[in-house]
Amino acid sequence: MNKKDTEYFKNKLENEKSLLEAEIKTVGSPDPNNPRDFSATSNDMDIDNADENELADKLEELGDNKGILDSLERQLRDINAALDKIKNGTYGICEISGELIERDRLEANPAARTCIKHVKI
Ligand SMILES: [Zn+2]
Numbered sequence: 001m002n003k004k005d006t007e008y009f010k011n012k013l014e015n016e017k018s019l020l021e022a023e024i025k026t027v028g029s030p031d032p033n034n035p036r037d038f039s040a041t042s043n044d045m046d047i048d049n050a051d052e053n054e055l056a057d058k059l060e061e062l063g064d065n066k067g068i069l070d071s072l073e074r075q076l077r078d079i080n081a082a083l084d085k086i087k088n089g090t091y092g093i094c095e096i097s098g099e100l101i102e103r104d105r106l107e108a109n110p111a112a113r114t115c116i117k118h119v120k121i
Contacts, residue, residue, distance in 0.1 A: 001092045005092075006091060009091065009092070009110045013082050013086075013110050016079055017076065017083070020075055020076050021076070024076065027072070028040050028069045039069075040066040075111070078111035079111045082110060082113075094114045095118075096114050097118055101114065101115045101116075102115060102116055
């Protein structure tokens, strides 16, 4: 991959990264002990004064947010991994076969870790 292409995908990844980070803030709050980690939050959680139904709703909301958060965090990890590869000069190479990842595939998902043949299903 030439320098221009690498720059192009780097920009794409960085855009996606800031979008993801903004999205993560809407469903979670940063863990004060580990700023790279987030925990799911529920808006105005007030367990002491909630009745049983409210509490069930809140817990459900928290559970939903946790699921969304997990998937956003996974995407963010892939993006960070791809940005590391750009730094190391290994971006765009299939992690399984070492072949070049198809251009179309990178266009659709710049954080792709494998070529089309080796996508885990
Ligand atoms: Zn492959």
